Amino acid sequence: MIVGEQKPLEEIFRMLSGHERILVAGCRSCVAVCHAGGEKEVSILAEALRLRASLANHPWKVEEITVERQCEREWVEAMGPLVKGKDAVLSLACGVGAQTVQVLYPRIRVLPGLNTSHMGAPDMPGVFVEKCGGCGDCLLHLTGGICPIARCAKSLLNGPCGGSQNGRCEISPEVPCAWDQIVRSLEAMGRSDLLEEPIPPKSWLTARDGGPRRTVIPTAVISEEQRKMKGERP
Amino acid sequence: MRIIGFVCEHGGASAFRLAGERKLELPTEVALISLPCLGRLDVMHILRAFREGADAVFVAGCLEGNCHHLYGNIEAAKRVEQAKRILEQVGLGKERLEMFHLSSDQSWKAKEVAELMLERAKEIGESPLGVRG
Amino acid sequence: MRSGSNLEQALESGRFAVTAEIGPPRSASAERIRTHARQMKGCADAFNLTDNQTAMSRMSSIACAVVLLQDGLEPVVQMTCRDRNRIALQGDVLGASALGVRNILCLSGDHQTFGSMKEAKNVYDLDSIQLLMVLRRMRDEGKLWSGDELEVAPKLFLGAAANPFADPFEYRVIRLAKKIKAGADFIQTQSIYDMQRFERWMSLVREKGLHQKVHILAGVMPLKSHKTALYMKNKVSGMCVPDSIIDRLRRASDPKEEGIQMCVEQIQHLRDIEGIRGVHIMAPAWEEKVPEIVRRAGLSSIS
Numbered sequence: 001m002i003v004g005e006q007k008p009l010e011e012i013f014r015m016l017s018g019h020e021r022i023l024v025a026g027c028r029s030c031v032a033v034c035h036a037g038g039e040k041e042v043s044i045l046a047e048a049l050r051l052r053a054s055l056a057n058h059p060w061k062v063e064e065i066t067v068e069r070q071c072e073r074e075w076v077e078a079m080g081p082l083v084k085g086k087d088a089v090l091s092l093a094c095g096v097g098a099q100t101v102q103v104l105y106p107r108i109r110v111l112p113g114l115n116t117s118h119m120g121a122p123d124m125p126g127v128f129v130e131k132c133g134g135c136g137d138c139l140l141h142l143t144g145g146i147c148p149i150a151r152c153a154k155s156l157l158n159g160p161c162g163g164s165q166n167g168r169c170e171i172s173p174e175v176p177c178a179w180d181q182i183v184r185s186l187e188a189m190g191r192s193d194l195l196e197e198p199i200p201p202k203s204w205l206t207a208r209d210g211g212p213r214r215t216v217i218p219t220a221v222i223s224e225e226q227r228k229m230k231g232e233r234p
Numbered sequence: 235m236r237i238i239g240f241v242c243e244h245g246g247a248s249a250f251r252l253a254g255e256r257k258l259e260l261p262t263e264v265a266l267i268s269l270p271c272l273g274r275l276d277v278m279h280i281l282r283a284f285r286e287g288a289d290a291v292f293v294a295g296c297l298e299g300n301c302h303h304l305y306g307n308i309e310a311a312k313r314v315e316q317a318k319r320i321l322e323q324v325g326l327g328k329e330r331l332e333m334f335h336l337s338s339d340q341s342w343k344a345k346e347v348a349e350l351m352l353e354r355a356k357e358i359g360e361s362p363l364g365v366r367g
Numbered sequence: 368m369r370s371g372s373n374l375e376q377a378l379e380s381g382r383f384a385v386t387a388e389i390g391p392p393r394s395a396s397a398e399r400i401r402t403h404a405r406q407m408k409g410c411a412d413a414f415n416l417t418d419n420q421t422a423m424s425r426m427s428s429i430a431c432a433v434v435l436l437q438d439g440l441e442p443v444v445q446m447t448c449r450d451r452n453r454i455a456l457q458g459d460v461l462g463a464s465a466l467g468v469r470n471i472l473c474l475s476g477d478h479q480t481f482g483s484m485k486e487a488k489n490v491y492d493l494d495s496i497q498l499l500m501v502l503r504r505m506r507d508e509g510k511l512w513s514g515d516e517l518e519v520a521p522k523l524f525l526g527a528a529a530n531p532f533a534d535p536f537e538y539r540v541i542r543l544a545k546k547i548k549a550g551a552d553f554i555q556t557q558s559i560y561d562m563q564r565f566e567r568w569m570s571l572v573r574e575k576g577l578h579q580k581v582h583i584l585a586g587v588m589p590l591k592s593h594k595t596a597l598y599m600k601n602k603v604s605g606m607c608v609p610d611s612i613i614d615r616l617r618r619a620s621d622p623k624e625e626g627i628q629m630c631v632e633q634i635q636h637l638r639d640i641e642g643i644r645g646v647h648i649m650a651p652a653w654e655e656k657v658p659e660i661v662r663r664a665g666l667s668s669i670s
Contacts, residue, residue, distance in 0.1 A: 009323040040276065044320070047281035052324040054285065054363050153478050154449070154489070158496035158545060160538065161475045162530030162557060163604040170604035171478045183538050195541050198549045201453060201497040201512060 001030035001121065002094045003128045004037060004114040006045070012090065013052060015111045019088040020059045022049065024113070025079065025101060026066035027093035034128050036114050037092030039066040045092065045113065070097025076104050083108060119150070136206025136213065142194055144185030151178030157199040235263045235355050236364070237348070238288040240279065240310075241336075242272045244302040246294030248338030253345050263355075264348045272296075273306030280317040284326060287364045290355040294334040294347060307335060329358060369506065369552065370524035372469035373441045374413040377645070378553060378582040383638060384645030385666050386443060386555065386584055387411040387657045389435075391426040397434045400426070403654050404438040410658040413441040413470055415555070415647070419450060422482025429463045436467045443526060444468050447476025452492035453501060457511055460502060464521030472526040472555065473498040496549045499525055503550030525550050529583075530557035531568035533605035540571040547581045554581050555647040558588035560599075561607035562636065569640055578642030585637040588649040589630035589656060593617040627660060634664040 006012075016022060024046045032038025046064040053060040065082050067075040070093035079101070083089060088109045091098035095116040102110040118130035133149035139157075140147060149155045153171045160179030163170025167180045186192050204210065222230075241247040247268040253260060269275060272295040283291050293314050295307035311333050318328035332354075334347045355361075368375060377384040387407060392399040407414065414435060416428040432442035444463055446456060460471065475495045479487045493501065501512045502525055509520035527546040531539050543554065559565045565585070572578050590596045593616035600608035612629065619625035634646050646666070648657050 009320065040278070043276070043278040044281065047278050047285065048320045048324055051281060051285050051321075051326060051363070055325045153480075154475055154494070155491045156475060156494040158494050158542075158549075160533065160535070160542075161495075162528060162533045163478070164533050164535075165604050166534055168604075171480050177534075180535055183535050192541075195538065196545065198496050198500060198545050200500060201493050204492065 001033055001119070002096070002116060003034045003118050003120045003130075004031045004094050004116045005034075006036050006041065006092070006114055007112070009048060009052075012045075012049075012111075012113055013056075016049070016060065016088065016090065017058070019109070020061060021086045021088070022060055022062050023079075023082055023086045023089045024049070024062060024064045025070065025089050025091050025093065025097075026064070027068075027070035027097050028066055029069045029071075031092065031094055031097075031114060032066075033122075035126075037094075042066050042092055045090075070094075071100050073100060073104060076100050134207070135202070135204070136210075137203060139199070139202075142199065144182045144189065144191070144194075146178055146182045146185055148178050148182065151176075151181070157202060235289045235352060235360065236287055237261070237264045237351050237355060238283045238291045239264055239266045239348070239351070240272065240275050240283075240291070240293045241266050241268050242295045242302075242306065242310075243268055243270050245296035245300070245307070245336045245338055246272075246334075246344070249294070249336040249340045249344035250348075252339060253341035256341050258341055258345045260345055260348050261352045263352055271301070271303045271306040272310035273301075273303055275310050275313060277313050277317045277320070280314070280331065281320065284321070284330070284361065285363060287361060288330075289358075289361045289364060290330045290332075290351045292332050292334060292347060292351045294336050294344070297335045297337050300337065326361070326363075327358070329354065330361070370469040370522040372413065372524045374443065374470050374553070375524045377412045381644075383666065384582070384584060385411040385661060386413050386415055386645065386647045387654070387661075388415040388417065388647070388649040388651065389431070389654055390417055390420060390651050391428060391431045393423065393425050395426075397426070397431070400431050400434045401438060404435055404440050406655050407657055408438065408440055410661045411648070412645075413443045415443040415445055415472060415649075418445040418447045418474070418476065419482075420477070420651075422449065422477050422479040422484070422487075424484070429459060429466070429468065432463065432468050433466050441470070442468055443470040443472050445472045445474055446498065447474045448491050448493045448495060448498055449476030449479060449489050452490050453512060456493065456498060457501065457505065460505065460521055460523070461517070464523065469522055470524045470526060471502060472528065473502065473551075474528055495527060496545055499527060499546060499549040499551055524552050526553045526555060527551040528557065529554045530605050531559075531565055532557055532561060532607040536564075536568075537571075539568060540575060540577070543572065543577055543581075544575060547577060551581055553644075554583045556583065556586040557605060558586045558599075558649055559633065559637065560596075560612050561609050562633070564607055565637075566640065569642055573642050582644040583642060584645040584647040585640070585643050586647045586649060587630050587633050587637070588651075589653065589660060590616060590626040591653065592622045592626070595626075627656060627663070630660055631663045634660070634666070638664075 026037045026042035042064045046062045049062045090111050090113045092113045098112050119132045120128045120130040123129040130150050135149050164177040169175040169177045301307040314333040322328045389403050416431040418428045428444045432444045435442045473495045506523045509517045529543050593613050596613045599606045616622050
């Protein structure tokens with residue numbers, strides 16, 4: 001899932017200054033799971049904004065909505081009636097959701113209420129850990145199911161480096177050494193042999209370095225005619 | 235002054251009920267909202283109480299380790315902390331909000347809580363959001 | 368001979384080799400490098416120039432290497448994967464080679480959060496093992512990693528680091544083997560204080576016959592005081608400093624002299640370990656002591 005964290009209220013107040021009719025828009029997917037932008041967080045933030053408006057004499061009129069997935073046009077289109085007449089949408093979705101809203105409502109200013117942090121998973125309740133670097137060329141089969149690109153501070157493919165000590169990364173005792181975990185994982189599955197072969201330089205072409213990425217699923221692509229039949233915009 | 239107390243059915247509400255039965259004098263400025271368990275309390279509820287004019291809000295749940303639903307009071311305490319952070323940032327200050335733990339037979343303590351929060355609200359002054367008239 | 372460097376000749380001839388480290392200055396003047404060059408000339412076969420050490424911007428290792436070459440000293444250019452991608456690394460190696468650099472030490476590099484510019488974006492396009500693979504292809508096949516032909520291939524003697532004191536311990540020898548497979552001709556180790564652990568590591572190295580496939584130079588670093596030793600033990604990840612060493616420095620009436628003496632003793636001990644072909648002396652901000660250490664350790668027979 002995509003993990004995000006709400007921006008400090010101070011920053012949100014600054015972004016909103018100069019706006020009047022505000023829609024706080026949440027998302028029920030990833031960011032709801034990480035307690036950052038679901039229905040509950042939307043209601044709390046909206047209430048905080050109303051309090052702030054009264055106390056600091058801001059003309060803010062705050063309404064709220066939470067949709068199923070803010071990254072998909074269909075759900076964001078359904079926000080239409082509430083977006084109408086607003087001059088800012090404070091998006092509590094990830095950056096993807098915020099951009100989808102902006103594309104559909106180009107005249108309205110979409111403000112990010114969250115910082116989108118990483119792709120991760122809950123390690124324990126309330127703790128979310130980055131797990132995937134989204135490099136576009138997965139090599140978990142070589143690394144015992146632990147991603148060195150996301151989990152090693154240096155994204156080493158032939159680690160662990162000389163800074164690994166007692167299973168901890170050199171950057172901080174709080175950070176586990178990914179390669180220490182990889183070595184142990186491969187040992188446990190009896191595949192330590194995979195550690196012996198140097199992994200050659202990786203192609204980053206499939207990663208962000210290759211330019212913005214676009215994934216096409218041929219079976220899901222529909223023709224112009226089908227699109228018209230469905231009444232969708234081109 | 236208007237003081238809102240969120241209380242749980244098992245601890246806080248029972249203690250206040252007992253205070254009434256024992257004819258302990260409670261400040262009339264205090265209004266209670268009783269929940270089956272404080273686990274249901276949301277940060278938004280606390281904020282809304284302030285928006286609607288409360289001068290102070292308290293949350294009173296079971297004694298620590300004694301929640302009828304195991305962790306409701308612990309969850310509530312975390313939310314009170316979160317609400318305090320928000321109140322601080324919106325500029326209302328965190329002193330108008332407090333968390334207490336009461337057992338059902340602590341009627342005297344219920345009276346103390348109510349009086350303490352009224353006293354504190356008086357010290358800080360009326361809420362700028364209060365609906366007067 | 369792969370590169371014809373002094374270091375390669377010394378190691379290939381079987382003579383116990385010495386390398387020493389010089390830290391490039393945080394300065395736009397090469398004066399300090401020249402001072403070090405004058406002080407240290409003749410005391411080692413080659414001199415390592417660190418690459419933005421501890422993730423702080425310093426004079427580039429290649430520029431410093433050229434200064435050393437002008438003064439008749441042989442450089443070992445350290446290259447980390449932290450700050451440059453494969454395009455820059457290969458380009459810099461061609462340039463360094465054209466200017467006379469033969470020895471290159473391939474490193475991952477300290478993470479930038481150690482330095483004074485923690486907020487910097489790191490690169491790590493390659494890791495140290497991949498850098499070895501890339502540079503070996505340039506030398507042996509006369510090609511860039513992409514396969515593009517080089518007009519003239521660089522003559523390189525390729526080095527890598529090994530840290531027997533990092534974890535997991537058993538993996539350290541596998542990693543050394545991997546570096547050899549990737550193209551390492553010589554290895555310089557992390558500074559050694561825990562002799563027992565080092566010998567345990569060396570026996571695993573010999574068990575796999577790795578000491579016959581690569582020249583291993585044992586790293587030493589003289590300590591100035593027990594406080595430095597404590598810092599190394601507690602703050603530097605991947606360092607082992609036994610308490611006996613810290614105590615010896617604490618008790619010494621002249622800790623600096625004691626530190627030098629200990630370093631000399633360590634070199635003498637390391638020299639006798641089977642498979643050790645030389646010593647690498649690191650004395651950051653204490654470079655002027657290196658000639659004395661070399662002399663007192665009885666290594667002064669260098670060219």
